[in-house]
Amino acid sequence: MRLDSEAIKKYRKAGRIARKALEKAKEACEEGEKYLDVAEEADNFIWDKGAKPAFPTNISVNSVGAHYTPSEDDESRFEKGDIVKIDVGCHLDGYIADNAATVEIGTNRHGSLIKASEEALGIAIRSIRPGIRTKEIGKNIERAIQDRGFNPISNLTGHEVERYVLHTGTSIPNVPKGWTKIKKGMVLAIEPFATDGEGRVEEGDPGDIYKLQKQRDLDGEDLEFYKWIEDNFDHLPFAARWCKEYGDGYKELLKRQKRFGTVMNYPVLSEKKDGLISQREHTVIVTSNGCKATTRL
Numbered sequence: 001m002r003l004d005s006e007a008i009k010k011y012r013k014a015g016r017i018a019r020k021a022l023e024k025a026k027e028a029c030e031e032g033e034k035y036l037d038v039a040e041e042a043d044n045f046i047w048d049k050g051a052k053p054a055f056p057t058n059i060s061v062n063s064v065g066a067h068y069t070p071s072e073d074d075e076s077r078f079e080k081g082d083i084v085k086i087d088v089g090c091h092l093d094g095y096i097a098d099n100a101a102t103v104e105i106g107t108n109r110h111g112s113l114i115k116a117s118e119e120a121l122g123i124a125i126r127s128i129r130p131g132i133r134t135k136e137i138g139k140n141i142e143r144a145i146q147d148r149g150f151n152p153i154s155n156l157t158g159h160e161v162e163r164y165v166l167h168t169g170t171s172i173p174n175v176p177k178g179w180t181k182i183k184k185g186m187v188l189a190i191e192p193f194a195t196d197g198e199g200r201v202e203e204g205d206p207g208d209i210y211k212l213q214k215q216r217d218l219d220g221e222d223l224e225f226y227k228w229i230e231d232n233f234d235h236l237p238f239a240a241r242w243c244k245e246y247g248d249g250y251k252e253l254l255k256r257q258k259r260f261g262t263v264m265n266y267p268v269l270s271e272k273k274d275g276l277i278s279q280r281e282h283t284v285i286v287t288s289n290g291c292k293a294t295t296r297l
């Protein structure tokens with residue numbers, strides 16, 4: 001796949017916005033703060049910069065690994081000792097940047113767990129070049145995490161992104177898996193997850209991150225709402241709370257869409273043995289002899 005210079009420019013610009021949005025959210029993460037305020041801080045920063053969120057900001061606390069975003073009336077607040085993953089992504093004209101980091105609230109007990117995913121990401125990025133197989137990248141990630149005495153999460157992976165598509169093509173595993181060769185021009189979100197638990201996540205309750213499915217015989221108000229979602233969120237994942245703008249009836253309308261099968265929502269993913277999880281993520285563009293992170297200074 002070839003990327004022209006215009007596409008690369010937009011990927012980089014999206015990367016800068018996503019990085020700063022993540023920084024803002026990290027700074028806002030304090031004891032007693034609401035998850036909702038932190039998520040909105042990041043999402044609003046992205047809109048203010050003229051970009052759009054590529055998905056709702058994920059706030060995953062302790063043994064939660066992914067797919068949690070606060071609802072409009074979510075009262076959860078950070079507590080001392082929490083280990084919080086913030087995953088933020090945005091796009092400019094469909095060119096996506098995705099990044100994540102972990103912070104600890106008010107204590108300093110989980111530095112090694114946090115470093116495990118950070119170091120794994122660094123090693124993975126240094127190893128990426130055209131021709132490397134995904135299992136070699138996964139092996140590097142696994143080894144870096146195990147060197148610190150933790151387990152990688154084997155059923156969460158990094159992913160290839162394409163214009164307006166968040167997860168596509170090649171998966172980048174956190175364990176040695178897959179023979180796919182990396183190619184120049186690929187855009188990859190690399191995201192090692194480390195845990196002191198078993199190393200697998202399982203599905204819990206349905207969360208507040210939604211995705212549009214195929215349109216099926218909708219009419220009237222339902223069709224109108226479906227089209228509004230389509231126009232506003234570009235078929236990328238969206239938060240229930242973003243539909244507030246549509247009007248007070250949005251919760252009922254979303255429920256109806258779910259019943260029709262025209263939207264789905266992702267289950268929240270948590271560590272199987274309730275282990276604590278850390279995560280770090282950058283988006284990279286594969287070049288002729290390595291890769292360049294768009295979400296890193």
Ligand code: CO
Binds near residue numbers: 098100191
């Ligand atoms: Co991400």
